[in-house]
Amino acid sequence: MTATAQPASVPLESLNDVHARLNPTRARVLRPATLDAACAAVRACAAARQPLIAAGARHAMGGQQFLDRGWVLDTAGLNGVLGFDDARGLLTVQAGIRWPAVLAWLAASADNSRGWTIRQKQTGADDFSLGGAAASNIHGRGLTYAPFVEDIEALTLIDAQGRLIEASRQQRPELFALAVGGYGLFGAIASLTLRLTPRQTLRREVSLARVGDLHAGFARAIAQGCTYGDFQFAIDPRSDDFLDLGVLSCYRPAPQAAASAPRHLQADDFARLLLLAHHDPSRAFTEYAGFYLATDGQHYASDAQQSGVYLDGYHAAVDRSLGHCGSEMITELYVPRAALAAFMACAADSLRRHRAQPIYGTVRLIERDPISVLAWAREDWACVIFNLHVRHDAQGVDAAAQAFRALIDEALRFGGSYYLTYHRWATRAQVEAAHPRLREFLRAKREYDPHGRWQSDWYRHHLALLQA
Numbered sequence: 001m002t003a004t005a006q007p008a009s010v011p012l013e014s015l016n017d018v019h020a021r022l023n024p025t026r027a028r029v030l031r032p033a034t035l036d037a038a039c040a041a042v043r044a045c046a047a048a049r050q051p052l053i054a055a056g057a058r059h060a061m062g063g064q065q066f067l068d069r070g071w072v073l074d075t076a077g078l079n080g081v082l083g084f085d086d087a088r089g090l091l092t093v094q095a096g097i098r099w100p101a102v103l104a105w106l107a108a109s110a111d112n113s114r115g116w117t118i119r120q121k122q123t124g125a126d127d128f129s130l131g132g133a134a135a136s137n138i139h140g141r142g143l144t145y146a147p148f149v150e151d152i153e154a155l156t157l158i159d160a161q162g163r164l165i166e167a168s169r170q171q172r173p174e175l176f177a178l179a180v181g182g183y184g185l186f187g188a189i190a191s192l193t194l195r196l197t198p199r200q201t202l203r204r205e206v207s208l209a210r211v212g213d214l215h216a217g218f219a220r221a222i223a224q225g226c227t228y229g230d231f232q233f234a235i236d237p238r239s240d241d242f243l244d245l246g247v248l249s250c251y252r253p254a255p256q257a258a259a260s261a262p263r264h265l266q267a268d269d270f271a272r273l274l275l276l277a278h279h280d281p282s283r284a285f286t287e288y289a290g291f292y293l294a295t296d297g298q299h300y301a302s303d304a305q306q307s308g309v310y311l312d313g314y315h316a317a318v319d320r321s322l323g324h325c326g327s328e329m330i331t332e333l334y335v336p337r338a339a340l341a342a343f344m345a346c347a348a349d350s351l352r353r354h355r356a357q358p359i360y361g362t363v364r365l366i367e368r369d370p371i372s373v374l375a376w377a378r379e380d381w382a383c384v385i386f387n388l389h390v391r392h393d394a395q396g397v398d399a400a401a402q403a404f405r406a407l408i409d410e411a412l413r414f415g416g417s418y419y420l421t422y423h424r425w426a427t428r429a430q431v432e433a434a435h436p437r438l439r440e441f442l443r444a445k446r447e448y449d450p451h452g453r454w455q456s457d458w459y460r461h462h463l464a465l466l467q468a
Helices: 035-047 099-108 130-136 173-179 211-223 267-279 281-294 315-322 337-353 394-413 428-434 438-448 457-467
Strands: 013-015 025-030 052-055 071-074 081-085 090-094 152-158 164-168 188-195 201-210 228-233 245-253 299-301 326-336 358-366 381-391
Touching: 035 071, 035 152, 035 188, 052 130, 090 099, 130 188, 152 173, 164 173, 173 438, 201 211, 201 281, 211 228, 211 245, 211 337, 211 358, 228 281, 245 281, 267 281, 267 315, 267 358, 315 326, 326 337, 326 358, 326 394, 337 358, 337 381, 337 394, 381 394, 394 428, 428 438, 428 457, 438 457
Parallel strands: 025 071, 052 071
Antiparallel strands: 013 025, 081 090, 090 188, 152 164, 152 188, 201 245, 201 299, 228 245, 228 358, 326 381, 358 381
């Protein structure tokens, strides 16, 4: 429905997240085509005393972009470029714009005389909104980068009364620190100004490594000037290499080289590897590792190497082969870097004990986030991402929840944490141990939005959990 429709006339729609499809929701969707219409929609909800939440590309899996039986402000129509400062490397965009459109604009703009581009984005998929990236405070595979808050100069928010408010490190810094990584609870992000970086050519350096050598391997790569990197680990619980052997890929600036990557995985290759990971994970890893080792020495543009093929709806073929309905759910755990090898050994034992089925996993680095109130990067940590297969029946979902809670316990045992919004399966004790500023965050939420106009399923869940 358009944003001008009266609240009573907007029907409920069926919504779900794109990736895991474990958030079936019925909500009334407002689709403003302009910023004025978006503000008017929020004012209409405020007048009707109806809570709402903003949604972008709907990839998030924790329910922070949905409000069951409530209102969802779809930002897809707010997708323009608003301004560009070539001298300072600043780009202002509307919140609904997706990464491919940003990269295309920068590549085509005659005003971009210095070759500015983005510094980091989510990898593995591209069709994410930048408003969602800011609200979730995402990260990429930079070896020495803090989360996305470090790449944001300023925000414009739509507050609970439908007013536009500017927030930055200089102007309303408290609100800026709450809104970046605030999951839409301090207002809908209408626009954001990005800090860009010069585009570079990078040389990919690939090797097989063991997780026990990974801390030193990352440190060596950083000392040698590599700017990006990650480690894709073996996923077969039956193998001695499980969560131990992996492919270490790092990217070093090569200023004299031109981007040239003749070997790369196509969509059909990814589809085949994903299907294979469900049936023969050792073979899937062997083929994946073989491909990456063959790309050692290839050159990539610093922005292009962060893009990835995402197979929307790929799980239909997997479901047919498995004979049941399912998907992958992500979790991300954080541990001190020196404890990574010990944590991975414990995680391997835990996943085997719970008979979990990893489909994909990677290790990255993150630098401490000193800005955001609800900062998940509270220290310089190693980030460990697991994609586990989840059957879409009660027994399968319960088994996944138990497996994910066990992984969180292992991370906490090493003084670590977990990412708050991939799922809602953590216990109250786990939430409070991993995110000690959550109560402060919720108190600030009540101060900025005393009538609770901005709400989500994720927010309601955690509010009830902490009040229980």
